[in-house]
Amino acid sequence: MALFDLPLAELQRYAPEVPEPDDFDAFWDGTLKQADAGPVLLDATPVDAGLSLVDTWDVAFAGYEGQPVRGWFTRPRGATADLPAVVEYLGYGRGRGLPHERLTWAAAGYAHLLMDSRGQGDLYGNGGDTPDLGGGALGGPGVATRGIRSPHDYYYRRLITDAVRAVAAARALPGVDPARVAAVGNSQGGGLALAVAGLVPDLAALMISAPFLCHIQRAIDMTDADPYGEIVRYLAVNREAEAEVRRTLSYVDGVLFARRATAPVHVGVGLRDTICPPSTVFAACNHYGSADRTVHVYPFNHHEGGEALHTRRQLDWLGEKLR
Numbered sequence: 548m549a550l551f552d553l554p555l556a557e558l559q560r561y562a563p564e565v566p567e568p569d570d571f572d573a574f575w576d577g578t579l580k581q582a583d584a585g586p587v588l589l590d591a592t593p594v595d596a597g598l599s600l601v602d603t604w605d606v607a608f609a610g611y612e613g614q615p616v617r618g619w620f621t622r623p624r625g626a627t628a629d630l631p632a633v634v635e636y637l638g639y640g641r642g643r644g645l646p647h648e649r650l651t652w653a654a655a656g657y658a659h660l661l662m663d664s665r666g667q668g669d670l671y672g673n674g675g676d677t678p679d680l681g682g683g684a685l686g687g688p689g690v691a692t693r694g695i696r697s698p699h700d701y702y703y704r705r706l707i708t709d710a711v712r713a714v715a716a717a718r719a720l721p722g723v724d725p726a727r728v729a730a731v732g733n734s735q736g737g738g739l740a741l742a743v744a745g746l747v748p749d750l751a752a753l754m755i756s757a758p759f760l761c762h763i764q765r766a767i768d769m770t771d772a773d774p775y776g777e778i779v780r781y782l783a784v785n786r787e788a789e790a791e792v793r794r795t796l797s798y799v800d801g802v803l804f805a806r807r808a809t810a811p812v813h814v815g816v817g818l819r820d821t822i823c824p825p826s827t828v829f830a831a832c833n834h835y836g837s838a839d840r841t842v843h844v845y846p847f848n849h850h851e852g853g854e855a856l857h858t859r860r861q862l863d864w865l866g867e868k869l870r
Contacts, residue, residue, distance in 0.1 A: 548819045548821055548849055549819070550818055550819060550846075551819070551821065551824075552769075552818065552824050552825045552826045553825070553826050555818065555844065555846070558818075558825055558826060558829040559829065559833075560833065561826055561829045561830060561833060562830065562833040562834055563762065563765070563830055565762060565764070565800060565802040565803065565830065565834070566797065567797060567800075567803045568698075568794070568797055568798060571797075571798065571803060574698065574798055575746060575798075578611075578704060578708055579708060579711060579746065581612060582609070582610065582611055582612060582613065582708050582711075582712055583712075583715075584613060585609060585613055586609065587608050587609050587712055587715040587716050587719055588606075588608055588609075588716050588719040588720065589607040589608055589609055589615055590605075590606065590607040591604045591605070591606045591607075591620060591720060591721075592604060592605045592606075593605075594646065596645075596646040596647050597647065598646075598647055598650075599624070600623065600624055600654075601621050601622065601623055601624055601650065601653045601654075602621070602622050602623075602624050603619060603620065603621050603646045604619070604620040604621075604720075605617070605619065605646075606618040606619065606620045606660065606716065606720070608712060608713065608715075608716035609712060610665070610705070610708060610709035610712045610713075611665075611681060611704070611705040611706075611708040611709055611712075612681065612705075614665075614680045614681070614705075615677070616662065616663060616665060616677050616709045616712070616713070617643060617663040617675075617676040617677045618643060618660050618661055618662045618663055618713065618716070619643055619646045619649075619659075619660070619661045620658070620659070620660050620661075620717075620720055621646065621650070621652075621653040621658070621659045621661075622653060622658045622659075622722055623653055623654075623656055626656075626722065628722075629722055629723060629724040630656065630657055630658040630722055630723060630724060630727075631657055631658070631724055631727035631728070631729070631751070631869040631870070632657060632658040632659070632660065632717045632718075632720075632723045632724070632727065632728045632729070633652040633657045633658070633659050633660070633728075633729050633730075633731055633865075634660045634662065634713050634714055634717050634728060634729070634730050634731070634740075634743075635649065635652070635659065635660070635661045635662070635730075635731050635732060635736065636662055636664075636710055636713075636730070636731070636732035636735070636736035636737075636739040636740050636743075637661070637662070637663075637664050637667070637732070637735065637736050638732075638733055638734040638735050638736050639667070639670070639690075639691070639734060639735040639759065639773075639774050640667055640668075640669065640670025640671055640672075641664065641667060641668060641670065641671060641672040641675070642663055642664060642667055642668020642669075642672060642673070642674045642675020642676065642677070643661055643662070643663035643664075643668070643675055643676060643677075644668075644672045644673035644674060644675075645673050648672075648673065649661055651858060651862075652731075655862055655866075657865075657869075658717070658720070658722060658723045660713060660716065660717040660720065662709065662710065662713040663675050663676055663677040664677070664706060664709075664735070665677045665678065665679040665680075665705060665706060665709060666678060666679025666682055666690055666693075666702070667690060679693070679702065679705065681694075681700075681705050682694070682702065684696070684697070684700035684701075686702070686781070688777075689773070689774065689777040690702045690706075691773075691774040691775075691777040691778055692777050692778055692781040695778070695781065695788075695791075695792050695795050695796075696788060696791045696792065696795065697791070697795060698794070698795045698797075698798040698799075701795050701798070701799065703760065703799040704798070704799070706739065707739060707742045707743075707746075707799060710730075710739040710740070710742060710743050711742075711743055711746050711747060713743075714728055714730065714743060714747050714750065726749075726751065727751050727869045728750060728751055729750070729751055729752035729753065729754065729810075729865060729868070729869060730743045730744060730747075730750060730752075730753050730754070730810075731753075731754040731755070731861070732754075732755060732756075732758070733755075733756045733757055733852075734756075734757050734758070734759050734822070734823060734850065735759045735760075735774070737755035737756055737757060737758030737759065737823075738755075738758045738759040738760035738761065738801050740753055740754070740755050740758070741753065741755050741758050741760075741761070741801045741804050741805060741808070741831060742760070742799070742801065742804045744804065744805075744808035744809075744810050744812070745803070745804025745805060745806070745807040745808045745836075746804065746807070748809065750808075750810040751810060751811075751868065751869060752810055752811050752812075752813070752865060752868045752869060753808065753810045753811070753812040753813070754812075754813045754814075754861050754864070754865065755812070755813075755814055755815075756814065756815035756816070756852050756853075756857060757815065757816060757817065757820055757822070757823045757828065757850050757852055758801055758814075758823060758828060758831065759774065759801075759822075759823050760799055760800065760801045761800065761801035761802055761805075761823070761827040761828055761830060761831040762800065762801075762802050762826065762827040762830035762831065763775075763796045763797075763799070763800050763827075764793060764796065764797075764800075765824070765826065765827055765830070766823070766824060766827045767779055767782075767796075769824050769826075769827075770821050770822070770824055772821050772822045773822075774822075775822075778792065778796075801831045802830050802831050802834050804831075805831040805832070805834045805835045805836065806834050806835075806836055807836055808835060808836045808837065809836050809837045810837065811837060811839035811840075811841075811868055812832075812835055812837065812839065812840050812841070813841045813843075813860070813861060813864045813865070814828070814832055814840065814841065814842045814843065815842075815843045815845065815852045815853050815857045815860075816828045816829070816842065816843075816844055816845065816852065817845045817847075817848035817849050817850060817851065817852040817853075818844060818845065818846045818847075818848070819846075819847065819848060819849045820848070820849050820850045820852070821849065821850075822849075822850040823850065841864060843857060843860055845857075
């Protein structure tokens with residue numbers, strides 16, 4: 548894919564006016580208070596993952612409306628001190644898979660909680676284990692359009708709430724320093740991590756790459772690539788629903804969460820990314836609520852961004868922020 552978005556110099560100052568609902572804060576305050584009615588940690592069972600250098604637990608925590616959400620919790624074996632923790636969120640269509648798949652953060656000396664994505668896991672990877680118990684509202688076949696006619700029914704209301712509760716769960720797990728918790732994610736996971744940064748005021752650090760759900764109104768006008776393409780196809784059939792859909796999407800837009808975020812942030816973006824267009828990522832970056840921002844641009848890369856090179860940059864940056 549050739550370069551298709553704004554030139555880099557324009558991207559670096561692209562800070563569009565993204566309208567927000569008058570009740571945005573009240574909507575999320577009410578949603579999170581409802582989720583916070585009981586204990587967050589439901590279960591943490593040690594499992595034999597076939598690994599000799601880390602310990603692993605199969606975790607269940609109370610997410611949206613107290614519904615159970617699965618996760619894998621991993622710590623370096625033999626660590627006795629309370630460790631800084633990384634809470635990781637997954638890309639669109641992926642479930643938590645198997646515990647030996649994601650070992651970077653534990654190998655680097657962090658406690659690591661990988662959150663399963665409710666109702667996902669069937670597009671690639673090794674599956675998921677968390678049903679979407681609130682998924683009865685009308686919508687298209689993919690989760691990006693499930694319940695999309697109302698912000699109260701929308702799938703991402705539930706998933707973002709799960710993501711916020713995952714931070715609380717990580718802080719409740721053994722051997723975690725609750726003052727040093729970072730959120731990380733790529734694509735959908737990046738969008739979730741950004742939402743968490745806007746909703747959890749004392750997050751220690753944020754690492755996102757190619758975040759989904761940013762400047763969504765522009766994204767659905769720019770690209771037919773999934774997951775945004777699912778929304779486009781929904782509106783191609785439900786032609787009268789555009790105003791309702793755009794209103795719903797305004798409640799989950801990463802630009803609005805970015806305005807409220809204060810944690811130091813590390814960002815990766817590929818300038819040829821047609822899945823999460825670069826201008827949508829820069830819109831969030833340039834509205835971000837903290838001046839402590841590090842952005843790595845990959846001019847010749849698509850949605851994969853900097854891959855392993857970017858991970859190494861994340862490791863170096865996070866070491867400075869949390870150690």
